[in-house]
Amino acid sequence: MSDRTTNKYICIRCPRGCEIITTLDGWQIDKIEGNVCKLGLDYVKEEVNDPRRVVTSTVKVINGKHSLVPVWTTAGIPKDKIFDLMEMLREIKIEAPVDINTLVINNIFDLNIDVVTSGKVAKLV
Numbered sequence: 001m002s003d004r005t006t007n008k009y010i011c012i013r014c015p016r017g018c019e020i021i022t023t024l025d026g027w028q029i030d031k032i033e034g035n036v037c038k039l040g041l042d043y044v045k046e047e048v049n050d051p052r053r054v055v056t057s058t059v060k061v062i063n064g065k066h067s068l069v070p071v072w073t074t075a076g077i078p079k080d081k082i083f084d085l086m087e088m089l090r091e092i093k094i095e096a097p098v099d100i101n102t103l104v105i106n107n108i109f110d111l112n113i114d115v116v117t118s119g120k121v122a123k124l125v
């Protein structure tokens with residue numbers, strides 16, 4: 001008896017948003033239908049084998065005009081690491097002034113992915 005399942009994905013790699021139907025036999029991709037381009041094929045393979053997400057959040061700022069600054073990962077991290085990263089970010093405090101692309105965490109989880117700021121916060125005068 002086979003462990004065949006069918007899943008539906010909406011590709012987010014381009015504005016077209018193809019609806020892609022994937023048939024899996026266990027953890028192996030058996031069939032992919034509905035993608036218009038190779039990006040859809042790559043997207044589904046990644047979603048099945050190694051789903052990743054870019055994480056956006058905030059970290060606390062000390063002595064700044066604002067108490068938080070937005071941050072993001074420079075690439076997608078494995079989905080199972082997202083909650084661990086959020087716990088780490090909750091504990092971080094950086095001193096104002098803060099510029100865009102200030103390094104917050106270098107090489108998170110040894111993935112060669114950084115967490116950097118995506119906003120500015122001026123120092124309190």
